[in-house]
Amino acid sequence: MIPKPYLVFLGDVTEPTYTKTGFGLRDWAPEHIVGEWSLPQAKVSLGLVRLSPKDAAAAGAQAMVLGIATVGGKIPQSYVQTMVDALACGLDIVSGLHTRLSSIPELVEAAKVYGRRLHDVRQPPHAYPVGDGLKRKGLRLLTVGTDCALGKKYTAMTLARALCQRGIDADFRATGQTGIMISGQGVPLDAVVADFISGAVEYLTPEAGPLHWDIIEGQGSLFHPGFAGVTVGLVHGAQADAMILCHDPRRETIYGLPHIKIPPLSEVMRRYIELAQLTNPKTRFVGISLNTSDYPEPDALRMIKSLEAEHAMPVTDPIRYGVEDIVDLLEAEFTVAA
Amino acid sequence: MIPKPYLVFLGDVTEPTYTKTGFGLRDWAPEHIVGEWSLPQAKVSLGLVRLSPKDAAAAGAQAMVLGIATVGGKIPQSYVQTMVDALACGLDIVSGLHTRLSSIPELVEAAKVYGRRLHDVRQPPHAYPVGDGLKRKGLRLLTVGTDCALGKKYTAMTLARALCQRGIDADFRATGQTGIMISGQGVPLDAVVADFISGAVEYLTPEAGPLHWDIIEGQGSLFHPGFAGVTVGLVHGAQADAMILCHDPRRETIYGLPHIKIPPLSEVMRRYIELAQLTNPKTRFVGISLNTSDYPEPDALRMIKSLEAEHAMPVTDPIRYGVEDIVDLLEAEFTVAA
16 A cells, blocks of 8 residues: 655656656545655646655655656656655655666665655566456446547546445556556556466455445457457456446547557447456446547537437546446446345 | 477476476477486486486487476475586576576576576566557467367477478467477467567567468467456467367366356357457468367267367367368468468
8 A cells, every 4th residue: 555645756857748647646636646846857847836855744745656757667867866855754655667666776775764665556566366257245347448548547536436425335446557556556457467467356356345346447458459468357357247338439440550440339348248257247338438528518418429329328428527327327226236 | 599409307306297397398399308307306207218417418408498397486406406517518407487597596607607598488588569460471370278278289289290291381389388498489478467468479470471370379268267368468469360279078167167167169269250350350260179088089089070060170189180181271271371
């Protein structure tokens, strides 16, 4: 468990592209962020209050998070002094970069001296078992996608939050680095060795009370020739009672791979259902999550209505219209759990 | 590339169960084995000529292979002196155990002194790319299974050998540790990080001449809740023009997981075809490989005939009856490649 709240460190970043993690934390965990810090040469800001590690610690921060991507995932030597300072002020350090914090002797030494911890969220923290598909108690929902990067994390987080607000017992289960930083725990699925993908997901979402929901962050897509293996392990490990299909209506082919077509949504859902039935024969779709950010309101609503009519389930853009219809459905149709 | 031929080292093993790798090498690469060696307390023999590392080197051996599994995959300290001796005699060392040879200082030092190499076949030797599904020239066949451990490696090796004997240009492409030891190269797919499974397979079977066959060793099963992710990455990376379904007729459920049923073979093939079409729309099954070792001859032949009639394709037990019908089909129907 990573201690919160966080100070977000942006290093010497000069382009917003490289601060996706920082913006994700700002937008999705504002209650867990006390402010931002960066080196003098940085040119990007999250628009948060600037706090030095010392001031952040005084404001209650428990950890400093590297909110940036760097070329090759390396941690520049120029960041190390700031991280040592943060450790000295009583903050843990959190990184999703490829270079491990634990490979930098100054940080290891400082962490020891000041009694703080280094969190490499790209490193799987456990040796996971091989998945066995044995039924676990509790309810599970998994977000799946026609492609990568179209809202699976945001949909899951929005839904977990909406369920909690409705008084329903639910946890967001992170499977990627940003999700792990936001929720403070999870499994970095893309870094798990192939034989243990579904076992890692079984570990991530253990047996729970019969009415407890685990809302699991999806990864990849069954239709992505590079990442489908991850998706399949995730689907089998999740044993989802319910799935939400995430889609970006602008995409007809997989992002960056114009030779790979995305099938019609009904076909996409049929394929996910077939897969998921291996470990949960009762699995079903309970909604479609559309990323309509590029469409004016009337077009977005028209698409949503049309898909609702076609697929007979709630359709929404979670950022624009929330997920209340899906929460209604979960509340109405899963009250007596298997 | 691992240099051959090999001396097989059995350590102090007392049970045949732990010598699967040694027996696999003996049965499948006898032309690459000069003999066996073990410690005095060993109780298992492969029935090969006993040669010390020195005598094996004199007989032409280039490497000593650890032909055993050990508890927890550890290399016992009692093996180290024999391995140092082997290095001193001019042999490389090959291991598929979890403990890396390169983590044992005496071996690293001896390898340096004697100018030999340590081969950890469980360690992926490369940083693989993410798979992109772009069409590569050449022909590819993948063995897939209803379950794990029912003949995918043996079927692929038998077929590759039969193609070569027929004068057809073909390579066996190993995806597991024993296969890598046998063929001297390959990708240890179960040790590749999840995001790079299909990319590793694309690397393993690169573009080739239009009539060249890569015969790819399958792994896992689409119906195994622990390993399906590996299988899916392998199917997408392989871009197989042809698949052979491997099946053990005794199994109705996944081995060790009685709660997971194996679907009918026609359904199994439909699911594999659907998956494989993502990266090769023309993929098809060209045969079924049955493990009939537990059945008397008349029963085995009856099963084979019955499945041939049902599925209209060659059915065989490669160990009992060879794979000539499948070679005939490949030769007849894939001569003009895409």
